[in-house]
Amino acid sequence: MSVSIDKLIRMAEQISANISIDEDSQHKGEKLALHMQKFWDPRMRQNFLEYARSESGAGALSPALAAAAEHLSADNAGA
Secondary structure, X not given: OOOOHHHHHHHHXXXXXXOOOOOOHXXXXXXXXXXXXXXXXXXXXXXXXXXXXXXXXXXXXXXXXXXXXXXXXXXXXXO
């Protein structure tokens, strides 16, 4: 499975947009990470995390996506 990082980010932003508008970025990130754990292929999550950790990705992600990357990283560290 090869999904471009642009498509992964677009998908993640769409999911984030559908999470309650009243939620703060950290809570949205937690819900987004949970969605990714349940429904995204592990390779998709890995590509997202690699981008989030990269120099170009670190500053480019929305606060909710950055929070999701933090949650996914923490989940991977505990696994």
